[in-house]
Amino acid sequence: MFYLSPFSRDLFAELDRLQRDLQQGFEFGPSIRGRARGFPALNVGGTSRSVEIYAFAPGLDPASIDVQIEKGVLTIAGERKPDDIPEKATLHIDERFAGRFRRVVSLPDDIDASAIEAKYRDGVLHVSVRRKEEAQPRRIAVQ
Amino acid sequence: MSEKAVANTAEAERRDTAMLPAVDVVEDAGGITLYADLPGVPKDKLALQVEGDTLTIEGEIALDLPEGMEASHAEIGLPRFRRQFTLSKELDTDKVSAEFRQGVLKLRIPKAEHAQPRRIEVKVA
Numbered sequence: 037m038f039y040l041s042p043f044s045r046d047l048f049a050e051l052d053r054l055q056r057d058l059q060q061g062f063e064f065g066p067s068i069r070g071r072a073r074g075f076p077a078l079n080v081g082g083t084s085r086s087v088e089i090y091a092f093a094p095g096l097d098p099a100s101i102d103v104q105i106e107k108g109v110l111t112i113a114g115e116r117k118p119d120d121i122p123e124k125a126t127l128h129i130d131e132r133f134a135g136r137f138r139r140v141v142s143l144p145d146d147i148d149a150s151a152i153e154a155k156y157r158d159g160v161l162h163v164s165v166r167r168k169e170e171a172q173p174r175r176i177a178v179q
Numbered sequence: 180m181s182e183k184a185v186a187n188t189a190e191a192e193r194r195d196t197a198m199l200p201a202v203d204v205v206e207d208a209g210g211i212t213l214y215a216d217l218p219g220v221p222k223d224k225l226a227l228q229v230e231g232d233t234l235t236i237e238g239e240i241a242l243d244l245p246e247g248m249e250a251s252h253a254e255i256g257l258p259r260f261r262r263q264f265t266l267s268k269e270l271d272t273d274k275v276s277a278e279f280r281q282g283v284l285k286l287r288i289p290k291a292e293h294a295q296p297r298r299i300e301v302k303v304a
């Protein structure tokens with residue numbers, strides 16, 4: 037388990053991580069894709085006009101990220117290359133994710149699948165999906 | 180301590196809690212290379228500090244959130260990363276170099292000259 041880092045002195049952060057990992061063990065219905073905290077970590081939010089997805093996937097080539105939407109399901113996939121480790125080097129700590137990844141988010145019904153924007157900045161992929169025009173709140177004038 | 184003071188301390192602690200960034204540490208003959216994942220941290224919000232034998236990496240996340248956004252699911256729940264490492268004496272902290280690209284920090288800390296490996300020849304007696 038990677039929270040048992042011999043280097044860290046930030047005890048509170050370590051305890052926080054420990055607590056989260058423990059909680060995960062007791063969670064009902066763990067994700068079919070294994071750890072609830074996969075790579076990349078996802079934050080999802082919404083406004084009345086859009087659904088916003090943030091994928092924390094540092095160190096990628098933006099062109100290599102595969103973002104797809106099909107039947108209201110958004111898939112973010114790609115591959116993160118391992119570090120260049122020179123010959124005869126020792127790996128002391130190995131926590132960073134490497135390999136292929138895929139994360140899936142079901143989107144609400146009122147989204148417009150043709151109005152999606154994806155940006156990659158500071159290692160975060162931000163996908164913004166607009167909600168359908170007719171689903172947006174409107175003020176109805178009283179005659 | 181008054182109740183208000185206690186509340187203030189708790190508030191300060193909450194503001195101070197940070198996530199531990201995932202790191203890789205690789206050592207070769209010439210020094211140590213550290214990679215740290217700090218997604219969402221822009222370059223100007225990254226702080227690196229060496230004080231004595233302690234290296235501190237700290238970064239604040241800045242995302243462009245649309246106005247009025249409400250979070251419905253959050254795996255990154257804190258706006259800050261922080262992690263400290265103790266450096267061993269043979270590392271030359273004056274020659275640390277850093278690169279920061281797309282949320283990945285790469286730190287190179289070379290070993291001091293006197294600590295560079297030398298091959299010692301074994302003679303047959």
